Amino acid sequence: MSNAQDVLFKALADPTRRAIFERLCSDGEVTVSALIAPAGVSQPVVSKHIRALKQAGLVQGRQEGRQTHYSAQPDALAPLIDWTARMTGFWESRFDDLEDLLKRMDQ
Template identity: 70%
Template sequence: MLFRTLADPTRRAIFEQLCREGEQTVGTLTTHAGISQPAVSKHLGVLKQAGLVRDRHEGRQTHYRAQLGALAPLIDWTREMGGFWERRFDQLEDLLKRMDQ
């Protein structure tokens, strides 16, 4: 889900801006995104579904902010891949040691 959500450049740009600038309204995000407001809303919906942003309603505007903790699974995944690699390396090392005897 995370990878798919962050795969789109426009959507990633929106998320990055929220990380950089903090809370932003849909209108502000739209002016920077270079696409129509409905398109921005759609992207925000996807980001929200992935847990990457949260929204807060204030009158007729909606403020969105990045939810950085949602990136944790991504960090875990990369660590896991690295772990697999290291484990294989250890096995190779063991094998070489046994061959050395």
């Protein structure tokens, strides 16, 4: 597994970070203060999660005055999509092998 995949899996392993990323994907650009109430955690905790998401390339910030507006970067999920496609192919071939075996056993 590549380092990029490791960083993405680690960033998305936390349910709060996943929820923040999903919210940014669905709602578009928002500030930390808009993320605090739905996350059910304090501003420093949300900021910490945003920082981890930024390090993974999943979130980008844009300064506007004193506030930073954050948005999701769904293209950063490409390494996970590639990994999932490889794993899907792996399991599909295993199921095909199992199906062939079961057919031979039925004969």
